[in-house]
Amino acid sequence: MKRPKAALHAISYHLPERVLTNEELASEYGGWSPDKIEAKTGIRKRHIAGPGECVSDMAISAAKELFATGACKPGEIDGLLLCTQSPDHFLPSTACLVQERLGLPTTCAALDFNLGCSGFVYGLGMSKGLIETGQARKVLLITAETYSKHIHPGDKSVRTIFGDAAAVTLVQAVQSEDESIGPFVYGTDGRGAKNLIVPAGGFRQPFVVNAETTEDGSGNKRTINNLYMNGPEIFNFTLSVVPETVSRLLAMAGKRMEDIDLFVVHQANQFMLEHLKRKLKVPDEKMPILMAHCGNTVSSTIPILLKDLETTGRLRKGQCIMLLGFGVGYSWAGSLVRW
């Protein structure tokens, strides 16, 4: 019997109940109107996890929704990959908590991996590896973040952009001659680590009680315990690696730009995406930007966009889709998916 192929089968996602609107942000910060925030970021609102609401809680909600669609049953899952940078605990892995709460079999492999905006594509690559080497047949790939818990309330630069979310993607074995996922290209450049970082809270720099609040030249406040993003450097990084990743992926797949039906790109912010679209010379209709309702949800932006495109009928069977994720690390990845 031939080795099975991995195929992306179903996606569900969950957004927390609490909503942070542009109106709230504008009234807190001044300077920018709600319309200006939307024009610059492409975001109208973000969902923010409650004080006791953690990654595992959002992951459970998203997974239950996926099971409710009939896509699969909990007892069939034999692989669980959970991508997060805001886990419930240092240890154990959040994936183990999710396995128990979802009632997945104890024979299920489960692990966390720590990546940001490239995480979904990396997770898809690992899912394919597990399935096509016969190590698993049905993998739940969970991407979930509560970046809001890392963010200082006085930091407009990141608070306007990031929202919390969890997405669950079912990748499963199918008998087929054709590859529906791949090839993949990956990239890493740790020189960019300092440009998107939560400096304290690990063991290099333990959490600082009563940490000093500093203010940058743009009036954004944060402590060493909070998320820091050097937006201009991240933008430079993106301009540098995304076009190159597209070229590498096309060369590897033996395809041309015209062969790609949709570019599903990490929804970082609207300004960056519009610029990338022009730089790559991709028509508007081939690179959707849909982040107004939830903001930049880190590793979940790609599955959320795929789900929204599927729901609205813009994703059609047989389309060739390029996935591109890039960000914290620096880390980036691209892949092709045949829908």
Added chain:
Amino acid sequence: MKKEEFLREIEEIVGAKHGTVSMESNLQDLPQWDSMAYITFIALADSKLNLSVDANRLASCKTVRDLAALADISLD
């Protein structure tokens, strides 16, 4: 790029009225010279000048003339 065109681009980036920005304008005095303006300036240099602008050097600019020098623009 002509000087007038460059100044119009800067006015657009910071949300200033036409004719209010000069080469000697202090960036900190402009209405919205913030991290979003940095990114918009980097995008301008990338798309219109095919030039990569170092973000740290950008942050050290004091005047509009410094920006022009950073983007290696010889203003006619």
